[in-house]
Amino acid sequence: MxxxxxxxxxxxxxxxxxxxxxxxxxxxxxxxxxxxxxxxxxxxxxxxxxxxxxxxxxxxxxxxxxxxxxxxxxxxxxxxxxxxxxxxxxxxxxxxxxxxxxxxxxxxxxxxxxxxxxxxxxxxxxxxxxxxxxxxxxxxxxxxxxxxxxxxxxxxxxxxxxLDDEAGVMLAIRHLAELGHERIGFLGSTRRFLGTRRLAGFKRGLTQCGLRLDKRFIVNCGYDREGGEAGAHAVLALADRPTAIFATNHLVAAGALRVARQLGLSVPGALSVISFYDGPVADLLTPAVTSIAYPLDxxxxxxxxxxxxxxxxxxxxxxxxxxxxxxxxxxxxxxxxxx
CATH class of the missing domain: 3.40.50.2300 (Response regulator)
Incomplete structure (x- = not known):
């Protein structure tokens, strides 16, 4: 046929x-x-x-x-x-x-x-x-x-x-680098269209800021809160854990924040978290999450x-x-x- x-x-x-x-x-x-x-x-x-x-x-x-x-x-x-x-x-x-x-x-x-x-x-x-x-x-x-x-x-x-995903993630990495962070984790999908673009922006952002890429800090954990929790557990268990995390959306960020509380890590004192997409949900998380803003409408x-x-x-x-x-x-x- x-x-x-x-x-x-x-x-x-x-x-x-x-x-x-x-x-x-x-x-x-x-x-x-x-x-x-x-x-x-x-x-x-x-x-x-x-x-x-x-x-x-x-x-x-x-x-x-x-x-x-x-x-x-x-x-x-x-x-x-x-x-x-x-x-x-x-x-x-x-x-x-x-x-x-x-x-x-x-x-x-x-x-x-x-x-x-x-x-x-x-x-x-x-x-x-x-x-x-x-x-x-x-x-x-x-x-x-x-x-x-x-x-x-x-x-x-x-x-x-x-959306220009790469440009947004690069903004996030630059912000974290300006705050002094050198060990930055990536939590989200590393596959499919959105995941590959955001991971590319993450890598380019590190390079532009003169930071080293550590593959241990990159976790393919999807787009939901449960994935964010699993990814955060993986990177925060490392002896030389990241001091900051980029989360691919607010659900993943919520999972990372929850694990930080469970481990007794203050945010942002011991761990900074930044998320893709800004919106009302970012203000509802505790603490409220720094986010990349896009005109999604x-x-x-x-x-x-x-x-x-x-x-x-x-x-x-x-x-x-x-x-x-x-x-x-x-x-x-x-x-x-x-x-």
Missing amino acids: ADKRVTIADVAKATGVSPGAVSRILNNDPTLNVRDETKETVRRAIVELGYVPNPQARGLRLARSGSLAMIVPEINSPAFVAIIQGAQRAAFELGYSMLIGGIGEEGEDPNLAARILSSNRVDGFLISTGKQEARQLAAVQRLGAPAVLVNRYLNEQFPHVI QLGYDAVRMLVRLITGETPTAAGITIRPTGLVIRQSTGPISE
């Missing part, structure tokens, strides 16, 4: 459902009297076979719905709250409504976008994948619908809006505007937009080295 376009007849043959019924399921025909299990079987086959609706045959793209779908790993993530708000503001200004769906940080629902396209009339997608990035982005490409990646990257040709806002240009047939001025950090918000979690 990879060498030719998958058709409704192919889906019908694979599922044992008539082509007419497959077409009516695709169009979400309320008068169709078939079991929900049959509909789900057809929709699953659509995803597995890589079927893309023919715009001329179905008219899906010809009659626009005025709706966009945004697929994020987790809807309740502090960072995504701001991104979604910016996206909704742009959608409102341009006369669109928005559907929000969570794919799961572990990529539990990689076919969510395909199911939305097969059962709802949406004009395009904003996509921010969880884990299994390569598989999920390949699925997005097969949709055949306009799509913009939000803080994710496939290649220079695929539309995307991203601009990330969502620019992504929607780019997507609507694609939907209406305009050519975006650039396939990608990179948003730089606005600076550091210095709070109580960082201070001069006390050794």
Whole structure:
């Protein structure tokens, strides 16, 4: 099937459902009297076979719905709250409504976008994948619908809006170095798109500040609090432990702060902690966490505007937009080295 376009007849043959019924399921025909299990079987086959609706045959793209779908790993993530708000503001200004769906940080629902396209009339997608990035982005490409990646990257040709992660992490390392810290730990993902960019910024920041890279201080611990705790335990157990930690987000920072309390290390007296992304959560941690500030709402806002240009047939001025950090918000979690 990879060498030719998958058709409704192919889906019908694979599922044992008539082509007419497959077409009516695709169009979400309320008068169709078939079991929900049959509909789900057809929709699953659509995803597995890589079927893309023919715009001329179905008219899906010809009659626009005025709706966009945004697929994020987790809807309740502090960072995504701001991104979604910016996206909704742009959608409102341009006369669109928005559907929000969570794919799961572990990529539990990689076919969510395909199911939305097969059962709802949406004009395009904003996509921010969880884990299994390569598989999920390949699925997005097969949709055949306009799509913009939000803080994710496939290649220079695929539309995307991203943060300048490296520049932000370098700001953080420079701040710690100016406070006298030389042994700095990295807690977060060291893989996937965001993790590799932030780790690259960490290494460049050390080099620019004339500091030595110690691989023992780099821990691939993911993006959640439990990972932050595990990573902090690993580096703080070292005899020559770091005097400062860069955390890839507030959840990881919260885990590091919790371990510091358990070990009797005062923050920032014995350990400084700095986090990626600024936001209200940074003020709620104890102590409040110094963070790298980005206009996260601009990330969502620019992504929607780019997507609507694609939907209406305009050519975006650039396939990608990179948003730089606005600076550091210095709070109580960082201070001069006390050794």
